[in-house]
Amino acid sequence: MMGDRDFRAIIQNSLDSIGRELQLDIDSENLQTIHLQEVVQCLRRSYFDRIDPLEIERRGFNELLSGLLRKQKYGSEPKEFEIGDIKLKGETDMLVDDIVLIFRSAEKEIENPLANDVLYLNACLWIYDKHDGIIVYVSGDRKETTFSVTRSKKMFEEVIRRVRVLNNLLKEQKAPILEPSTECSECQYFERCFMKKKNSKHVDIGEMLGLGKFGGKD
Known part of the structure; x- marks a missing residue:
């Protein structure tokens, strides 16, 4: 707070x-x-x-990286890939000299690309009918790590399968099965999939059973 202004709220509203x-x-x-x-x-x-x-709280500009880049001169228009009567719509961050690029933020330099980023880029290669692409990870200290990807039909078939699954479940109004990952704890739907978040408390089993402190002396 500076004076009567809550600048954190102003910044958060701007990010939103x-x-x-x-x-x-x-x-x-x-x-x-x-x-x-x-x-x-x-x-x-x-x-x-x-x-x-x-709604999910936006924590900073890193989450907006791809969207901001798509607005630049190298940004591409969204394209659609027909899967029977379903349309898969994708958009790459940059398309330069027949190379598809996507940009992602990272807390630090990483050794291997994330699986969902590889799936995304590979699908873009099929949607835009290109053969090679690059994932660029940019860390908070502006260091970049790049990974090149050549398109894979088998990997794209997995994306197509997931398109059909999501389409069917949306029609049937049935929630998909759980896909536990490290992202679950930060997901806004955590409590719908698991239990309500609570502060855990230690419970002594011996005292609960009337046996005194568990592990204590006779």
């Missing part, structure tokens, strides 16, 4: 405003158009985002 401007435009009623981001992340999360969404 930018985020809404850059976020994917997903029509939750159009079940025949599935966005690529929906199927490379947890399907359960994507389902709740459409059926009964909860």
Whole structure:
């Protein structure tokens, strides 16, 4: 607080405003158009985002990296890939000299790309009919790590399978199965999938059973 102004709230509102401007435009009623981001992340999360969404706090500009880059001169227009009567809609961050690039933020330099980022880039290669792509991870200290990817049909078939699964479950109004990952604890739907978050307390089994302190002397 400086004076009567809550600058943290002002900054957070600004980030939220930018985020809404850059976020994917997903029509939750159009079940025949599935966005690529929906199927490379947890399907359960994507389902709740459409059926009964909860807002998530935006923590900083790193989360907006891809959206900001798509607005630059190398940004590409969204494209669709037809899967029967379903359309898979994807968008790459940059398309330069037939090379597809996506940018992701990272807390530190990483040794291997994240699986969902590889799935996303590989699918973009098929959607844009390109053969090679690059994932660029940018850490908080502006160091970058790059990984090159050549498109894989088998990997794209897995994305297509997930498109069909999400499409069917949205029609049936059935939540997808759990896909536990390290991202669950930060997900806004954590309590729908697991238990309500509480501060844990230590319970002495011996005292609970009337036997005194567990492990104590006779």
